[in-house]
Amino acid sequence: MIYPSTRPTHRRTDPAGRWLVSREVHPHLAHEDWEAGRTASIRIGFRFDVIHLPTLLVEETIQGIRDPAGVKDAFRKAGITRGVIVPRRYDHYSVLVRPDTARYWDVQGTEAVGAGGYLAVPAPGWRDAPGAHWLLHAPDESVDLPGAEEVRALIGGQPL
Template sequence: MTGAKTAVEWLASVAPDPDACRWEWERNPLGVALLPAGRAWDVLILPGELGYPTLDVVTRILARPGPVLVDFGDARMGFLVPPGTAGRWVGKGIRTVGAGTWIVVPYPGRSTGGVRWLVPPDGSGTLTDPALLELAMHEAAAGLAMDGDRDRDG
């Protein structure tokens, strides 16, 4: 199986009817599906201005982070994390998507006009560790604060 096909199987496995999901997904001109969070993953949604530097930190630490989504306009980034993370997350300014919610998921390997993968799933089930993600967010936020101080000092 190719990486994209394996990723499709992994993502569709959370749908109430995986076969119907794959069928619709592959034929949907938008290339997206609505999938339930909380089964194989939760999603932590960061503002883009924090998300990109956070992803930079994560990729310096890990050779292969978990999947990362970005919305149209790069305003928000969604890091796929283990199920249950959303219910335990206490960080401010971070939206959580867990059990009982659904997310728009683009078909892996296909370009869409809206939500897209920055780090596509590889089908292995690799997710970003939430503790590592939190540390990366702190480092990214500290870097942003330092940049802001330099801009003011001039």
């Protein structure tokens, strides 16, 4: 039995979607994945790098707050206002950061990925589970992505 999708319809004109795939060789493939209800594999290192933060690290740092609204508030207070993905397994948060941030990131228990990596990216309008979704809205060209300082502020100022 096939169930209808409860995901918002992806539009190729969405500014965040256009920005996310603007450096892809075949951007139409990402749009096709999103239109089919799948995450798209996007290259890292051109528009953004990614820092993967384990869910437990983030939630312990913010005194055990686990509800989405409290976690969103913690990210915003640290200066991270957009570009946070929660994967289907909900085992980490993927924070889109400025390019080249991964090169200098060395916080134990986290993982930074720069040029040469790929990220499973949900369509910009996917903001709720089930499945991978944006905890904080997808960035577009008007957004200044956070850097290492903001991510360190979120996880308690752990030094690089």
